[in-house]
Amino acid sequence: MKRVLLKLSGEALAGDKKTGFDEATCIGVAEQVKQLVDAGIQVAIVTGGGNFWRGRTSETIDRTKADQIGMLATIMNCTYVSEIFRHVGMKTEVFTPFVCGAFTTLFSKDAAVEALEEGKVVFFAGGTGHPYFSTDTGAVLRAIEIEAEAMLVAKTIDGVYDSDPKVNPEAVKYDEISISEVIEKRLAVIDLAASILCMENQMPMLVFGLSEENSIVETMTGTFTGTKVTV
Numbered sequence: 001m002k003r004v005l006l007k008l009s010g011e012a013l014a015g016d017k018k019t020g021f022d023e024a025t026c027i028g029v030a031e032q033v034k035q036l037v038d039a040g041i042q043v044a045i046v047t048g049g050g051n052f053w054r055g056r057t058s059e060t061i062d063r064t065k066a067d068q069i070g071m072l073a074t075i076m077n078c079t080y081v082s083e084i085f086r087h088v089g090m091k092t093e094v095f096t097p098f099v100c101g102a103f104t105t106l107f108s109k110d111a112a113v114e115a116l117e118e119g120k121v122v123f124f125a126g127g128t129g130h131p132y133f134s135t136d137t138g139a140v141l142r143a144i145e146i147e148a149e150a151m152l153v154a155k156t157i158d159g160v161y162d163s164d165p166k167v168n169p170e171a172v173k174y175d176e177i178s179i180s181e182v183i184e185k186r187l188a189v190i191d192l193a194a195s196i197l198c199m200e201n202q203m204p205m206l207v208f209g210l211s212e213e214n215s216i217v218e219t220m221t222g223t224f225t226g227t228k229v230t231v
């Protein structure tokens with residue numbers, strides 16, 4: 001594959017701390033992505049925001065405003081991770097779907113593809129720019145727009161299971177599953193709106209655990225031990 005979109009959950013960036021950033025985790029991700037970039041693979045990144053804020057968790061304030069705070073959280077995440085990537089020796093550019101002054105570049109397909117072709121790692125921050133969506137939907141949308149060959153979904157668990165392995169010790173992991181089965185069984189890979197977008201636009205996913213040894217590199221160039229979601 002020559003162009004992929006890597007989705008990192010906000011929790012994954014926080015490591016064991018569960019909130020904020022875990023610098024060692026982020027440096028580990030950056031060092032792995034650098035190996036891909038050095039091998040000529042174009043990488044786009046979407047991060048979640050759950051390490052800071054989720055719109056639906058506030059019962060007090062207006063949902064639209066709460067979601068706007070969530071989208072801003074993803075911009076903080078991308079700005080931070082982008083700087084870690086630069087520290088490790090990559091060129092980066094952060095795009096947002098709305099103007100953030102001099103902080104980011106306004107997203108357009110052409111500008112993002114141009115940056116990828118220049119060898120930059122591009123970050124898509126701010127989700128879709130709309131409330132009531134998630135960064136899962138934003139990630140699938142951008143993966144389709146930039147014509148990525150697949151989405152790499154790095155999670156806190158190592159693949160897709162038939163039930164939650166944290167709750168059910170008998171849960172069975174799939175090596176491969178179709179996106180229509182994921183939707184039918186309501187499996188927690190990415191949210192439903194994002195899954196449907198994936199199905200309608202034939203975007204395959206490789207789901208794996210971020211904490212597994214060298215898992216991003218292995219997924220792309222070595223032995224894949226996660227779950228392949230086919231279209």
Ligand code: UDP
Pocket residue numbers: 010047048049050053054055056066067068069070071073074126127128129130131132133134135136137138
């Ligand atoms: N968000 C949004 N629109 C988007 C993407 C994200 O409103 O297109 C907000 C929403 O409040 C969400 C938060 O940003 O809860 C963090 O995004 P993430 O996808 O990590 O949230 P989660 O799916 O964990 O709630």
